[in-house]
Amino acid sequence: MSIDYQQLIEENIQKSLSDYQGAIYDPVKYIMSIGGKRIRPGLLLATAKAYGIDENEVMIPAIGVEIFHNFSLVHDDIMDAAALRRSEETVHTKWNINQAILSGDVMFGMAYEHITRVEDRHLRSMINIFNKTTTEVCVGQQLDLDFENLSFVDFDKYIEMIKLKTSVLIGACTYMGAILADAPQGEEKLMYEYGVNMGLAFQIQDDYLDLYGSDIIGKTIGGDIINNKKTILYILAYQKASSETRLVLEGYFSERDTDPKKKIQKVKDIFNKLNINGDMIKLQEKYFDLAVEAIHKTSISISDKEMFIDYAEMQLKREY
């Protein structure tokens, strides 16, 4: 058994979006069609399934989370002035900023529409977790924007940022799956712990792949360094570096004059010398262990436990 509902999710996204007609939905259909691993709805379905509920019964709210995730991509891409996403034009590039703001806004409402298409007895729990999560995702994005203007970002603050910006939505998915499947009381919180910690390990891998990954999905390798983005690699390196090396790092991360290739290589050399990879793997392992610990406390079957653990491990070993 594995968490692999991608095809089923794609079909249902298509079906669900075909109900929405009008110019405002064209960018919605576009961003929802240019790929993505569908990790979030997949985890919601898998959690419900592990508690005995057929994936098709929780498909609509699962798609709601994916719509919300894509809403955040559309608006974040404006804020980051990103021209491309997954090798395709971003919404504000293909249309314009106004259209990207507005189509993003309508996606927020669409997400709620989907999330709330559940039985009445689940409605309150679904609303509570989703209200909390949408706010946290915005606050996480705020921290990310704030960090751009700081020369130094504290390690704990950085972890808080990626937790809010990315991990809580993954946690919300496993939480919702448990709620919708009437998991034994309290297990929704364990599944949330799994999701959040898995999400942290996942996001750290994202930072890693920006520099050490392959470029097959059209990402610019080292883009974060070119853009002076202080990712976990930078923060771990800064913590560990001598005061001399810190100055060099600060220098590179506050200018845009150096030839990009040279800059990436120089920074990479520092990271390698400090063995940041090793630290990063230790950090991932910490969150991975917390995720595994939470899973072991649940009452799901041993094979399902293995499935969730394998899935988390797979995310850490992914190359793109």
Place this chain on the structure above:
Amino acid sequence: MSIDYQQLIEENIQKSLSDYQGAIYDPVKYIMSIGGKRIRPGLLLATAKAYGIDENEVMIPAIGVEIFHNFSLVHDDIMDAAALRRSEETVHTKWNINQAILSGDVMFGMAYEHITRVEDRHLRSMINIFNKTTTEVCVGQQLDLDFENLSFVDFDKYIEMIKLKTSVLIGACTYMGAILADAPQGEEKLMYEYGVNMGLAFQIQDDYLDLYGSDIIGKTIGGDIINNKKTILYILAYQKASSETRLVLEGYFSERDTDPKKKIQKVKDIFNKLNINGDMIKLQEKYFDLAVEAIHKTSISISDKEMFIDYAEMQLKREY
């Protein structure tokens, strides 16, 4: 008795917003503090009151609607590139576009948080009307953006646009007030009819005041004409005008070279000559009558019926 909860609403907005701390909420507190007539929450409170529920019991969801309304102002002001609102800087002017997008986004979630702080038995109805309304408001804004690129806007399309962009949210308030006060079944729909039709008359008055109103709240008189905005005045005039006058109107509404004062006067002369004011008043009366008709069908007291009718009339007679 009258619908006048402004002071009470202001106090409760302050109280409610003080729970939110962090940089992302500064623009939220700012936009929520620079005034506004609080028509929407006021109508929600008044409706609940007419059905026997104390205004304080429905205050939180009422504030939720006001937060959503202000969210839409923040994002619309970006799209309209508006520098001022109520004589004060708009959020994207005072901060920047990214901050205005993000603080707007968090308001969307805050609105849902407030709207859903109701008893469980009311939750489904509240969610349904709010999901429907948030989507409609976005679609209304889309139509408004689309109209900018059209040389001619159909009368019915224009009414649909202002209905979606403005009136349905007012209707949602009176609907929610009825729901939360457990009004007799079906009366929430009558109150919705009242709100939507009152909102249409209200919005037409807004178009009128842009040209014929006073400038005491810092609005530029004739701003819609300067910006080539096809309001109800233009649409009624275009319908009625000779083909010759139509060309003149089209000319003015497709250029930005004429001296603004002269342009406003020339267009105003055309409107006056065609007696557009008279047509506009007839149109307002149509929606006012529909609002009154709906109120009369409800079971609220005669004095409350009078209150709602007086309130609608007051909106039509307002000078700013």
